[in-house]
Amino acid sequence: MVTSKKAPTIQDVARHAKVSAATVSRVLSNPERVSEATRERVHKAVSDTGYTINQAARSLRMRAAKTILIALPDIGNPFYSTVLDAVVDEAAVRGYSLLVANRFAGDPSRLLSDYFLSSRADGLILLDGGVDTTLLQALATGDGHVPMVVSFDEAPKADVAAVLIDNLEAAERATEHLVALGHTKIGHIIGPSRNAAPNPRFVGFKNVMARAKLELRPEWLFPGTYAMDSGLAAAEAFLALPERPTAVFSANDEMAIGFVAALRNAGLECPRDISVIGFDDIAIARHFWPPLTTMHHPREQIGRLATESLIDILEGAATPGAPRRITLRADLVVRGSTRSLR
Amino acid sequence: MVTSKKAPTIQDVARHAKVSAATVSRVLSNPERVSEATRERVHKAVSDTGYTINQAARSLRMRAAKTILIALPDIGNPFYSTVLDAVVDEAAVRGYSLLVANRFAGDPSRLLSDYFLSSRADGLILLDGGVDTTLLQALATGDGHVPMVVSFDEAPKADVAAVLIDNLEAAERATEHLVALGHTKIGHIIGPSRNAAPNPRFVGFKNVMARAKLELRPEWLFPGTYAMDSGLAAAEAFLALPERPTAVFSANDEMAIGFVAALRNAGLECPRDISVIGFDDIAIARHFWPPLTTMHHPREQIGRLATESLIDILEGAATPGAPRRITLRADLVVRGSTRSLR
DNA sequence: AGGTCGTGTGTAATCGATTACATGCATCAG
DNA sequence: CTGATGCATGTAATCGATTACACACGACCT
Structure with a gap:
C-alpha cells in the first residue's frame, strides 16, 4: 500500500480554532449562523491547517456525492468527446466531479448498481441512443429513480428530460x-x-x-x-x-x-x-x-445545457412536473462540397 | 431535492440472512473465513434484497475510493480521447471508476485539493505535458504523495512512473x-x-x-x-x-x-x-x-498500460523502489503522402 | 426580580461498512 | 474429565462530516 501523510480533518481545524467541529461545519456551509469573530478564527484555522473536506464522509452523511456520471457509446468518437468536453467544464464550474462510463452497451442496470445504488454518482447524462426505451423509462422513474438528462438522435418517447436537436x-x-x-x-x-x-x-x-x-x-x-x-x-x-x-x-x-x-x-x-x-x-x-x-x-451547447439541466434537477431548482425538453437548432454550414447545377 | 427509494444496506442483508453485518462484510471480502452454509444464506440474502455496497461508506472507512483521476489538456482532441477510451475500459475491468479533469492548465495543486486530499480519487494518470516539472515532482513525492503515472511527449525528469514512446x-x-x-x-x-x-x-x-x-x-x-x-x-x-x-x-x-x-x-x-x-x-x-x-x-496501449501500472501501484503489486518506466515503440506507417525521388 | 426570547455554541447521534477483539462451541490430546 | 486449540460468528469502535437538540448567556419586558 502507498502511505501518505493524513489529510487534516474537521476535528483538527476545530482544535486549532478552539471551537467544536460543529461550528467549523457551520462556518463552511451556513456562515450566517456563526458570529463574525468565530468565523474569522475558523477561516484562519482552515488555511493554517490546509484543510480540505473529506468527500467520502460528506457523501455518506448527505447521501449525495456531488458527482455526475456521463454514459456514452464511444468516447473515442470526436462527436462525443466534444460534448464531454463541455460537460466536464460545466460540471467543474458548478462544483461537481465527473465520472465516465463507456460502451456499457445497453446494460443500464449495471450503471444503476455500479454508480447509483452504490451512491457514487447523483445523476446521469446519457448520450447512448442504443438503450432500450423501456429500460430507459425504468431507470428514470423506477425504483432507483435516477435523475437524468438524455441527448441522442432519436427523440425518446420516454418521459425524461432531454437536450436535443430536431x-x-x-x-x-x-x-x-x-x-x-x-x-x-x-x-x-x-x-x-x-x-x-x-x-x-x-x-x-x-x-x-x-x-x-x-x-x-x-x-x-x-x-x-x-x-x-x-x-x-x-x-x-x-x-x-x-x-x-x-x-x-x-x-x-x-x-x-x-x-x-x-x-x-x-x-x-x-x-x-x-x-x-x-x-x-x-x-x-x-x-x-x-x-x-x-x-x-451544437455539441458544445448540448453538453453545457444538459449539465445545467441535470444539476438544476439535482439541486431542486428545476421546475417540477413534466421534465424539461430543450430543442436546439442545427444550422446549415455551406462549404465546398456542394455546388449549384444552374 | 429528488426523492428515491433507499438502497438496501448491509444491515438489511444481515437481518435477512439472520447473521450480523460483520459476517455479511466477510462473505463479501473474505469468503474463506465464513462457513459454507452461512455463505450461501448471505449470498441469497444479497440477491434477494438487491444489495449494492455503499461506496461512500466504504471509502470513508477504507481510505480508498476505488477511483482514479485522469487529467488531460484537451478531451476534445481525438489524440487524448483515444487514450481515455482505453483507460476507461481498463479501469472498469479492474473495478475502478474514472474521474476526468480537463484543462486544469498547470494548476496541479487544485487537483490535489479537489481530488486527493478530499479523497475522491486514489491515483492520477497525467497526460498533460504542460505541468511544471518541479510542481509535478512535488505532487508525486511531497506531502500529499499522490500515486501517479504520467504520459506525455517530453520525457519528464521527475522521478515518476511513466508510460511513453521514445x-x-x-x-x-x-x-x-x-x-x-x-x-x-x-x-x-x-x-x-x-x-x-x-x-x-x-x-x-x-x-x-x-x-x-x-x-x-x-x-x-x-x-x-x-x-x-x-x-x-x-x-x-x-x-x-x-x-x-x-x-x-x-x-x-x-x-x-x-x-x-x-x-x-x-x-x-x-x-x-x-x-x-x-x-x-x-x-x-x-x-x-x-x-x-x-x-x-500506440495511444490505446499507452492508456491500457498506464492504468495497469497505476492500479498495481495502488494495490501494492508494483515493485517498490524506482518507479517503473515503460517505453513503447512507435511504428512507421507508410501510406500515400510520401514518394520516392528516384 | 422573574420570565421570555434570541443568539451562539457545544453535545451527541447518525450515515454504512470494516475489523480488532471477544465469545461460544466443538474437537481432541493426555 | 480437563484444558488447550481453532474455527465461526458477534460486539462495538471507527472513519469524518452534518445537524437536531440542548444549553448558556445576555437583553429586554413587565
Missing part, C-alpha cells in the same frame, strides 16, 4: 439546400435506426423529396451505420449504378467523408461530379478536401 | 524514411517545446539531418503549436520560399493535414510536388487525401 427538421433543411441548388437526382446515405423507429434524418429527407415531387429511387438509398466504412461501401454501390444521382445527403459527416474519399479514388471529383452534404459538422469537416458542407450539430 | 528515436526513424526515399532538401514543422526543453521530435530530426550530412536551412524550419492552424501558417511560409524542400516532416498529424490542405488550395499536390510525413497516426490520417504516412503512436 433531427428531422434539420435533415429537411439539409435536403432543401440540395434542392435549392437545382439538384433533382438526389441520393441518401441512411443512418442506422434505433428502437425500431426509422432514422429521423431519413424521414426528413423523404419529406422534402416528396414535397419537391422528386423521384426517390430505392437504388439511390445506401444503408449505413454512421461509421466511415459505410461511406466507402456506399461509394462502391454508387459507382455500380447505371444512372447516378448528382447529389447525396449523408446522414453524418464520417460517412460523407468516406464516400467522397472513395469516389476520388475512382476518379470522381466532389463537387465537380457530385455534391455531398453531411451532418454534424465534426472537426475534420472544415479541413477535409473539399471542405464539407454540413449541418452544424 | 519521441526522439521515433522522430529519427520518420526522418530516415524521407532520407531513404532519396530526399535531400527536407523541412520540418516544429512542435512546441515544454519546460524550456527543446521538442524531442525536433531533436530527432536534427540528429538524422546531421548524420546524413544534409543541409538544415533555418527557413525550412516552421514553428508550430500542434494545432492544425500552424500547418496552414507553415504552408504560407513554404509558398513564399525562393527554394522549396521536396519533403517535410511534421511533428504531428494535425499540422501535416493543415499543411497539405493549404498547399492543395495553392495548386500543389501531395505527394507529387511534396512528400509529407506526420506523427501520431490520428484516426483521420488514414482517411485523409492522400492517406498520410506517419508514425503510429
Whole structure:
C-alpha cells in the first residue's frame, strides 16, 4: 500500500480554532449562523491547517456525492468527446466531479448498481441512443429513480428530460439546400435506426423529396451505420449504378467523408461530379478536401445545457412536473462540397 | 431535492440472512473465513434484497475510493480521447471508476485539493505535458504523495512512473524514411517545446539531418503549436520560399493535414510536388487525401498500460523502489503522402 | 426580580461498512 | 474429565462530516 501523510480533518481545524467541529461545519456551509469573530478564527484555522473536506464522509452523511456520471457509446468518437468536453467544464464550474462510463452497451442496470445504488454518482447524462426505451423509462422513474438528462438522435418517447436537436427538421433543411441548388437526382446515405423507429434524418429527407415531387429511387438509398466504412461501401454501390444521382445527403459527416474519399479514388471529383452534404459538422469537416458542407450539430451547447439541466434537477431548482425538453437548432454550414447545377 | 427509494444496506442483508453485518462484510471480502452454509444464506440474502455496497461508506472507512483521476489538456482532441477510451475500459475491468479533469492548465495543486486530499480519487494518470516539472515532482513525492503515472511527449525528469514512446528515436526513424526515399532538401514543422526543453521530435530530426550530412536551412524550419492552424501558417511560409524542400516532416498529424490542405488550395499536390510525413497516426490520417504516412503512436496501449501500472501501484503489486518506466515503440506507417525521388 | 426570547455554541447521534477483539462451541490430546 | 486449540460468528469502535437538540448567556419586558 502507498502511505501518505493524513489529510487534516474537521476535528483538527476545530482544535486549532478552539471551537467544536460543529461550528467549523457551520462556518463552511451556513456562515450566517456563526458570529463574525468565530468565523474569522475558523477561516484562519482552515488555511493554517490546509484543510480540505473529506468527500467520502460528506457523501455518506448527505447521501449525495456531488458527482455526475456521463454514459456514452464511444468516447473515442470526436462527436462525443466534444460534448464531454463541455460537460466536464460545466460540471467543474458548478462544483461537481465527473465520472465516465463507456460502451456499457445497453446494460443500464449495471450503471444503476455500479454508480447509483452504490451512491457514487447523483445523476446521469446519457448520450447512448442504443438503450432500450423501456429500460430507459425504468431507470428514470423506477425504483432507483435516477435523475437524468438524455441527448441522442432519436427523440425518446420516454418521459425524461432531454437536450436535443430536431433531427428531422434539420435533415429537411439539409435536403432543401440540395434542392435549392437545382439538384433533382438526389441520393441518401441512411443512418442506422434505433428502437425500431426509422432514422429521423431519413424521414426528413423523404419529406422534402416528396414535397419537391422528386423521384426517390430505392437504388439511390445506401444503408449505413454512421461509421466511415459505410461511406466507402456506399461509394462502391454508387459507382455500380447505371444512372447516378448528382447529389447525396449523408446522414453524418464520417460517412460523407468516406464516400467522397472513395469516389476520388475512382476518379470522381466532389463537387465537380457530385455534391455531398453531411451532418454534424465534426472537426475534420472544415479541413477535409473539399471542405464539407454540413449541418452544424451544437455539441458544445448540448453538453453545457444538459449539465445545467441535470444539476438544476439535482439541486431542486428545476421546475417540477413534466421534465424539461430543450430543442436546439442545427444550422446549415455551406462549404465546398456542394455546388449549384444552374 | 429528488426523492428515491433507499438502497438496501448491509444491515438489511444481515437481518435477512439472520447473521450480523460483520459476517455479511466477510462473505463479501473474505469468503474463506465464513462457513459454507452461512455463505450461501448471505449470498441469497444479497440477491434477494438487491444489495449494492455503499461506496461512500466504504471509502470513508477504507481510505480508498476505488477511483482514479485522469487529467488531460484537451478531451476534445481525438489524440487524448483515444487514450481515455482505453483507460476507461481498463479501469472498469479492474473495478475502478474514472474521474476526468480537463484543462486544469498547470494548476496541479487544485487537483490535489479537489481530488486527493478530499479523497475522491486514489491515483492520477497525467497526460498533460504542460505541468511544471518541479510542481509535478512535488505532487508525486511531497506531502500529499499522490500515486501517479504520467504520459506525455517530453520525457519528464521527475522521478515518476511513466508510460511513453521514445519521441526522439521515433522522430529519427520518420526522418530516415524521407532520407531513404532519396530526399535531400527536407523541412520540418516544429512542435512546441515544454519546460524550456527543446521538442524531442525536433531533436530527432536534427540528429538524422546531421548524420546524413544534409543541409538544415533555418527557413525550412516552421514553428508550430500542434494545432492544425500552424500547418496552414507553415504552408504560407513554404509558398513564399525562393527554394522549396521536396519533403517535410511534421511533428504531428494535425499540422501535416493543415499543411497539405493549404498547399492543395495553392495548386500543389501531395505527394507529387511534396512528400509529407506526420506523427501520431490520428484516426483521420488514414482517411485523409492522400492517406498520410506517419508514425503510429500506440495511444490505446499507452492508456491500457498506464492504468495497469497505476492500479498495481495502488494495490501494492508494483515493485517498490524506482518507479517503473515503460517505453513503447512507435511504428512507421507508410501510406500515400510520401514518394520516392528516384 | 422573574420570565421570555434570541443568539451562539457545544453535545451527541447518525450515515454504512470494516475489523480488532471477544465469545461460544466443538474437537481432541493426555 | 480437563484444558488447550481453532474455527465461526458477534460486539462495538471507527472513519469524518452534518445537524437536531440542548444549553448558556445576555437583553429586554413587565
